[in-house]
Amino acid sequence: MDWLGRIAKLRQWTSGGTRAPHKPLLLLHALGRFQQDADSELRYSAVEKDLQSLLTEYGPPNRTTPAYPFHHLVSDGVWEVRTDHGHGSPGTGVRVLRETGATGRLAPELRTALRGEPELLGRMARLLLDLHFPPSLHSELCEAVGLELEPAETGHLVPARRQRDRRMRELVLTAYEYRCAFCGYDGRIGTVPVGLEAAHVRWWAFDGPDDVDNGLCLCSLHHKLFDKGVLGVDDGHRILVSQHFVGHSPAAREHVVALAGRPLIGPQPGAHPVAADHRAWHTSQVFHGTPRPATAA
Structure with missing residues (x-):
């Protein structure tokens, strides 16, 4: 499974360069939690405040809600949601996610891949950072989501269609x-x-x-x-x-x-x-x- 390819092609609403880092921020948060506890789940009601803070600080100026990526990230094949009623997301509404006890975590196949290839987590995190945020924010974003990454060159992780001009x-x-x-x-x-x-x-x-x-x-x-x-x-x-x-x-x-x-x-x-x-x-x-x-x- 090409997990880096999936991360690079996350479905995001976009128009004229509009920023929509909702899914990348949720994934970075989930990777940080996985690094600390590979078996942990993210109960929406417990992480909603943290996710909202990330969106407020690192997202676009317009108001947004963490319920959106919590539900829609499922369609990218890297995330799963369960509720008190069973498998599957109940929708994008904040209230319904709270009331159904919705919990999310990385998809089972991805968790298996991360356990079998420990360096994959760092490569995924660096790709998300490179594709969605300027370098000046990378270190503090990792700190905000609890990610510890080894120093490494990140340029090779960016899709080859564009290369930075070192001049x-x-x-x-x-x-x-x-x-x-x-x-x-x-x-x-x-x-x-x-x-x-x-x-x-x-x-x-x-x-x-x-x-x-x-x-x-x-x-x-x-x-x-x-x-x-x-x-x-x-x-x-x-x-x-x-x-x-x-x-x-x-x-x-x-x-x-x-x-x-x-x-x-x-x-x-x-x-x-x-x-x-x-x-x-x-x-x-x-x-x-x-x-x-x-x-x-």
């Missing part, structure tokens, strides 16, 4: 003159930049190209906040800060809240700025909530 980082950092586009940070050790990264505006996992007009040079902090939807970029190439972000310390105010409405730093003349369609994708699929008003100078 992108240098091209983007050069375009922004090795300065964070949000705060201007430009740290180096000798001649080597440290803490600067090339961020995809439209995520690579969602067909974002490895082009300068889909990139921003960001410091590590602002890259993480950009990928978490705390920060964004508007049509005027000014910084958006989500009203959902809360930080009362002087550091939080200075490094995040005070960015609201500031123009991006760069790119240098002759380099392509972030393309409008990539900005629009990030605003609709990643940025959370309403932007804060621009702060006074």
Whole structure:
């Protein structure tokens, strides 16, 4: 059985690059539980809160429910659901899943394969991460679902139809003159930049190209906040800060809240700025909530 192939082809609703990571998040959670206890089952009423937290933090901005993947993942052949009445999911309704004592777990054949090939779990988890989330979120997502993975290269797990362009980082950092586009940070050790990264505006996992007009040079902090939807970029190439972000310390105010409405730093003349369609994708699929008003100078 080609389990990696099944994971790569999960049926997901999609339209125009819309994110729908419901099934991948449930699978990552289930793999984490399997790693801790191979015989465990996930009772919907017990894990609903945890699954909702994952969807809220790592899913798209629109409201959603964990009942959807709990039911629909069965059709992909990697998941099974039982209730107090027997085998089979009772539907997608939150109430019916609770009232029937619905429990879910990885399909029997998959559990057997994972027991017989221990490295398969890590390969499946890394494939899910590579296909649905940017690298900046992988470590904390594993921590959130209780997965412990050995360090490994993940590029070979991504379907061969696309390969990352290793030149992108240098091209983007050069375009922004090795300065964070949000705060201007430009740290180096000798001649080597440290803490600067090339961020995809439209995520690579969602067909974002490895082009300068889909990139921003960001410091590590602002890259993480950009990928978490705390920060964004508007049509005027000014910084958006989500009203959902809360930080009362002087550091939080200075490094995040005070960015609201500031123009991006760069790119240098002759380099392509972030393309409008990539900005629009990030605003609709990643940025959370309403932007804060621009702060006074």
